[in-house]
């Protein structure tokens with residue numbers, strides 16, 4: 001996902017269809033306000049959420065949205081789908097088509113899903129270098145043994161991608177239920193890891209991302225904006 005940070009002169013030139021010389025003139029004539037201040041430096045860098053006004057006309061006025069959803073099973077983590085209902089269809093908010101998904105869940109997985117219109121925030125949260133932990137509760141068809149713990153901790157080789165998974169923490173809660181913490185998000189990763197033991201996953205629920213826990217007041221399909229405390233929990237990752 002592309003970061004939307006851009007130099008003010010490039011932005012104005014593209015938005016207004018004028019050349020750089022005319023942009024300089026606009027600024028010299030104090031006709032541009034950036035976040036309420038007269039813009040006088042073409043090198044200023046703005047982003048999607050900078051308020052820009054030219055000659056009293058608003059060119060950009062968007063506020064960031066950060067949403068958590070309790071994704072139900074059977075709904076696709078996508079913005080469009082021909083066959084299934086999408087998580088966007090479940091939202092009832094004016095800006096829903098501006099939002100994108102921060103780390104998908106499979107069709108038959110449930111739990112914490114984040115959505116935002118802030119691509120810098122989502123990119124950092126999902127970037128492999130940041131190693132943000134994601135906690136899942138997994139229900140299995142067959143009982144587990146202690147050897148699963150070391151196999152998850154050592155990492156597993158996936159020949160298709162030619163990668164070895166990063167160390168993952170597996171905690172056995174009961175014979176058929178485990179908690180797994182991953183710092184990456186490979187395709188069907190948890191199902192494939194349990195697949196090594198020929199143990200099908202029958203339930204997969206994401207409990208938290210980077211320490212932010214799904215609000216238990218949210219019923220499947222419900223969502224709410226992140227509050228200041230939620231954003232604070234994630235601040236160290238973004």
Ligand code: URA
Nearest residue numbers: 106109188189190191
């Ligand atoms: N691992 C999976 O296999 N599926 C998910 O939805 C998330 C992690």
